[in-house]
Amino acid sequence: MKSQARVVVIGGGIAGCSTLYHLTQEGWTDVVLVERDELTSGTTWHSAAQVTNFGMTQTMVGLKSHSIALYKELSEDPDYPINYHHADGGIRLANTEAQMDGYRHFAAMAKGMGVTFEVIDAQECSRRHPLISTDNLLGGLWDPLDGDIDPAQLCQSLARRAREAGAKIYRNTPVTGLSQLRDDSWIVHTDRGDISCEIVVNACGYRVNEVGEMMGIQHPVMSMEHQYFLTEPIKAIEDAGHRMPLLRCPISDFYCRQEKNGLLVGFYEQDCKTWGMDGIDPNFSNALCPDDLDRVTDVLEAAFARMPALMETGIHTVVNGPITYTIDGAPLVGPIPGKRNAFCIIGLRAGLGEGGGHGWLLAQQIVHGEACYDTWGIDPRRFTGHANVELTALKAIEDYQNEFRFHFPHEHRPAGRPVKTTPITPILAAEGAAFTTVNGWERVDYVKPTPDFHETPSYRFNEVFDVVARDVAAVQSACGICEVNGFNRYELTGTGVHDFLDRMICGRVVRKEGRVGLGYLLNHHGMLKAEATIAILSGGRVWYGSAAAAEFHDMDWLQTHLTPEDDVQIRSLTNDHTILVLAGPKSRDILSTVSRADWSREAFPWLSVRDCHIGIAPAVVLSVSFSGELAYEIHVPNNQLYAAWLALRGAGAEHGLHIFGARAVDAMRLEKGYLHWKADILTEFDPFETNLDRFVNLDKGGFVGRAALIKRQKAGLRRKLVTLRLDCDVAPAHGGTSVLHEGKVVGTVTSGDWGHRVGMNLAYAFISPALAKPGTRMEVEVIGTCVKAEVIPSGPYDPEYAHVKG
Numbered sequence: 147m148k149s150q151a152r153v154v155v156i157g158g159g160i161a162g163c164s165t166l167y168h169l170t171q172e173g174w175t176d177v178v179l180v181e182r183d184e185l186t187s188g189t190t191w192h193s194a195a196q197v198t199n200f201g202m203t204q205t206m207v208g209l210k211s212h213s214i215a216l217y218k219e220l221s222e223d224p225d226y227p228i229n230y231h232h233a234d235g236g237i238r239l240a241n242t243e244a245q246m247d248g249y250r251h252f253a254a255m256a257k258g259m260g261v262t263f264e265v266i267d268a269q270e271c272s273r274r275h276p277l278i279s280t281d282n283l284l285g286g287l288w289d290p291l292d293g294d295i296d297p298a299q300l301c302q303s304l305a306r307r308a309r310e311a312g313a314k315i316y317r318n319t320p321v322t323g324l325s326q327l328r329d330d331s332w333i334v335h336t337d338r339g340d341i342s343c344e345i346v347v348n349a350c351g352y353r354v355n356e357v358g359e360m361m362g363i364q365h366p367v368m369s370m371e372h373q374y375f376l377t378e379p380i381k382a383i384e385d386a387g388h389r390m391p392l393l394r395c396p397i398s399d400f401y402c403r404q405e406k407n408g409l410l411v412g413f414y415e416q417d418c419k420t421w422g423m424d425g426i427d428p429n430f431s432n433a434l435c436p437d438d439l440d441r442v443t444d445v446l447e448a449a450f451a452r453m454p455a456l457m458e459t460g461i462h463t464v465v466n467g468p469i470t471y472t473i474d475g476a477p478l479v480g481p482i483p484g485k486r487n488a489f490c491i492i493g494l495r496a497g498l499g500e501g502g503g504h505g506w507l508l509a510q511q512i513v514h515g516e517a518c519y520d521t522w523g524i525d526p527r528r529f530t531g532h533a534n535v536e537l538t539a540l541k542a543i544e545d546y547q548n549e550f551r552f553h554f555p556h557e558h559r560p561a562g563r564p565v566k567t568t569p570i571t572p573i574l575a576a577e578g579a580a581f582t583t584v585n586g587w588e589r590v591d592y593v594k595p596t597p598d599f600h601e602t603p604s605y606r607f608n609e610v611f612d613v614v615a616r617d618v619a620a621v622q623s624a625c626g627i628c629e630v631n632g633f634n635r636y637e638l639t640g641t642g643v644h645d646f647l648d649r650m651i652c653g654r655v656v657r658k659e660g661r662v663g664l665g666y667l668l669n670h671h672g673m674l675k676a677e678a679t680i681a682i683l684s685g686g687r688v689w690y691g692s693a694a695a696a697e698f699h700d701m702d703w704l705q706t707h708l709t710p711e712d713d714v715q716i717r718s719l720t721n722d723h724t725i726l727v728l729a730g731p732k733s734r735d736i737l738s739t740v741s742r743a744d745w746s747r748e749a750f751p752w753l754s755v756r757d758c759h760i761g762i763a764p765a766v767v768l769s770v771s772f773s774g775e776l777a778y779e780i781h782v783p784n785n786q787l788y789a790a791w792l793a794l795r796g797a798g799a800e801h802g803l804h805i806f807g808a809r810a811v812d813a814m815r816l817e818k819g820y821l822h823w824k825a826d827i828l829t830e831f832d833p834f835e836t837n838l839d840r841f842v843n844l845d846k847g848g849f850v851g852r853a854a855l856i857k858r859q860k861a862g863l864r865r866k867l868v869t870l871r872l873d874c875d876v877a878p879a880h881g882g883t884s885v886l887h888e889g890k891v892v893g894t895v896t897s898g899d900w901g902h903r904v905g906m907n908l909a910y911a912f913i914s915p916a917l918a919k920p921g922t923r924m925e926v927e928v929i930g931t932c933v934k935a936e937v938i939p940s941g942p943y944d945p946e947y948a949h950v951k952g
């Protein structure tokens with residue numbers, strides 16, 4: 147066995163085999179895979195192995211397209227052909243208009259990735275799948291490329307190609323320990339000896355946390371038992387003359403595909419079961435859990451009603467195996483938080499369909515530092531310290547129970563809540579707050595107008611529209627208060643801080659005490675990595691603020707670029723402080739009542755920062771605004787948050803201080819042209835494409851990404867972020883929606899919402915630069931309907947910033 151390699155991949159299921167193969171495709175051939183048993187002996191061997199193109203984001207659609215193209219190519223390899231039922235077609239069913247709207251949106255989104263889905267009615271569903279009943283059915287989403295593959299053959303084929311390119315695979319070689327050396331390289335200890343390597347990859351399926359523990363990590367991944375059965379041959383299938391399309395049913399929680407001349411039917415029962423929470427038998431390999439069809443009786447009956455042929459057919463095999471879940475249903479593919487040179491590809495619940503694509507994106511990240519798509523949706527750092535195994539188990543159960551019921555916009559399901567709260571969460575709840583969750587934090591979305599107010603999940607504007615309109619009007623005319631918890635905040639100290647930030651940020655970096663500036667961090671390809679608010683406080687303290695979800699991501703990026711010579715210390719204050727935002731023309735008056743400092747425009751202009759007290763609570767106040775009104779961000783230590791809240795509420799009473807939430811903030815920021823990290827700020831685009839030219843200074847000297855950015859600038863823009871005004875008042879354009887011009891896709895929406903102060907349906911979109919001039923007309927496909935849209939100048943509300951500056 148080799149004792150040295152560049153990368154060691156641990157685990158020989160689809161995740162490991164795909165990663166190994168794609169590493170060789172990216173040119174790294176000194177790579178090794180170690181597998182404790184035989185290849186595919188974890189979950190992969192018994193997978194139902196359906197391969198769909200369906201995804202809820204463009205990244206998911208894109209990576210699945212990669213799987214499909216790769217599997218097709220492998221299946222046609224004359225030297226090692228594999229069984230792949232490519233393009234049998236598949237239908238996701240729906241019995242509500244709201245679900246149909248979702249499908250219309252997904253179809254419009256997939257179009258931008260060159261993928262054609264079709265939204266069909268109930269009759270068309272039964273025409274394409276003659277075995278289904280149309281009772282209680284509205285229609286469905288047709289995926290023409292849906293199919294299934296032989297999982298063992300697929301892995302062997304990937305392994306074979308990887309070996310041919312130079313990779314080594316060691317079977318029956320359990321990894322027993324991992325040691326990291328001072329230079330951040332690793333030693334992988336196995337039963338058959340050690341392998342030294344630069345990089346390790348955890349691809350261990352349901353044993354993810356056995357290997358995680360070897361590096362001191364507990365990954366938020368949980369296994370659920372999952373069952374399907376195979377039927378005897380069905381005459382209608384034999385007679386059909388074509389293969390049956392696949393079915394996925396959110397109405398009755400089952401899926402179904404053809405297997406020989408019978409069916410394979412899988413279930414997502416409500417009475418579901420976690421597996422292996424307290425350890426896994428070391429001998430559980432190539433193994434199954436005991437059958438338990440009693441558990442799925444409820445789903446079984448519903449499946450029989452949808453497919454009456456099942457009632458007359460015998461079951462000949464039941465398969466019950468462990469399948470992994472994460473907190474939000476998407477896998478963890480990328481760098482392991484807090485570790486150097488360690489990656490994972492874990493938590494795959496649809497690993498056969500997705501594995502080809504995930505391995506591809508992971509190999510790109512390992513070799514190039516970034517993948518061709520923004521991978522935040524699968525980045526392991528998107529969950530932070532709260533993401534423990536107990537929470538994962540609750541979310542895994544919830545997700546399993548809702549397997550095919552996609553999340554609607556703004557929908558946050560109840561399991562495992564609340565996770566992270568502040569001292570004023572109960573007070574806000576008593577005020578009638580409806581909460582959204584942001585990186586586990588319970589954040590006010592809006593305040594319910596009546597105790598029994600209920601939001602209908604929808605892709606359209608719903609009853610919350612008027613609530614947000616009221617919030618925005620209150621902020622615009624008087625003043626609003628909004629709690630922003632979990633905001634990511636590091637305190638940087640040391641003599642090297644300013645030079646370090648100058649190296650990390652691509653534009654001018656504020657240095658003067660008492661001032662605040664916005665900066666952008668690029669990756670080595672000149673693409674946008676992070677956005678930070680830099681505030682220079684007294685006593686040599688510098689605050690770096692960014693989105694709540696960026697807590698692990700940004701720390702990782704900053705730490706990676708610190709050298710031993712840098713006198714820079716970074717301390718996270720994220721969990722210690724909370725922001726109370728005061729926004730609106732009366733905010734200065736309220737602040738002046740509770741704090742003895744001089745808050746006049748002259749003494750504390752826009753983009754200032756200072757330490758002060760709010761009543762008796764110490765605070766750091768920044769005069770910055772995301773709403774487009776005069777506003778102050780008041781950062782208060784959590785143990786005195788309630789005191790600050792009482793002071794502000796007391797002083798605000800005579801000014802009509804109104805509680806507003808995240809939903810109003812999001813609508814208002816679109817009117818001001820402000821961007822959201824990972825909605826509009828993506829690693830797929832550079833700052834020029836993202837319309838952030840004013841934040842770039844190529845002449846200031848070296849910074850991370852500068853050389854690449856200069857090259858990109860010379861090559862010219864591929865896309866340009868613009869603001870669109872839509873002729874539509876029924877729905878916003880959701881992220882991913884396609885933009886069309888003369889019938890061709892010319893771009894993609896990143897964010898959309900109603901701008902209440904300007905009375906416009908607004909959207910941001912990356913579009914062809916040739917069309918980016920204000921006044922250019924095009925179309926946006928909003929839940930299946932092409933609506934007219936026009937490019938308008940960015941930030942239509944108060945373009946002179948008169949309100950913000952107060």
Ligand SMILES: Cc1cc2nc3c(=O)[nH]c(=O)nc-3n(C[C@H](O)[C@H](O)[C@H](O)COP(=O)(O)OP(=O)(O)OC[C@H]3O[C@@H](n4cnc5c(N)ncnc54)[C@H](O)[C@@H]3O)c2cc1C
Binds near residue numbers: 319356465
């Ligand atoms: C019943 C069922 C039906 C399914 N149907 C579908 C479907 O239709 N479509 C779909 O896309 N997905 C489906 N899935 C999910 C899919 O099968 C999994 O997502 C996928 O197989 C996971 O692959 P993996 O490589 O991550 O894990 P695994 O296949 O479990 O591979 C992990 C490997 O790591 C090895 N390993 C563990 N510890 C060590 C160690 N210490 N040292 C060395 N090696 C180690 C294991 O032996 C194993 O071979 C289904 C799953 C189940 C249970």
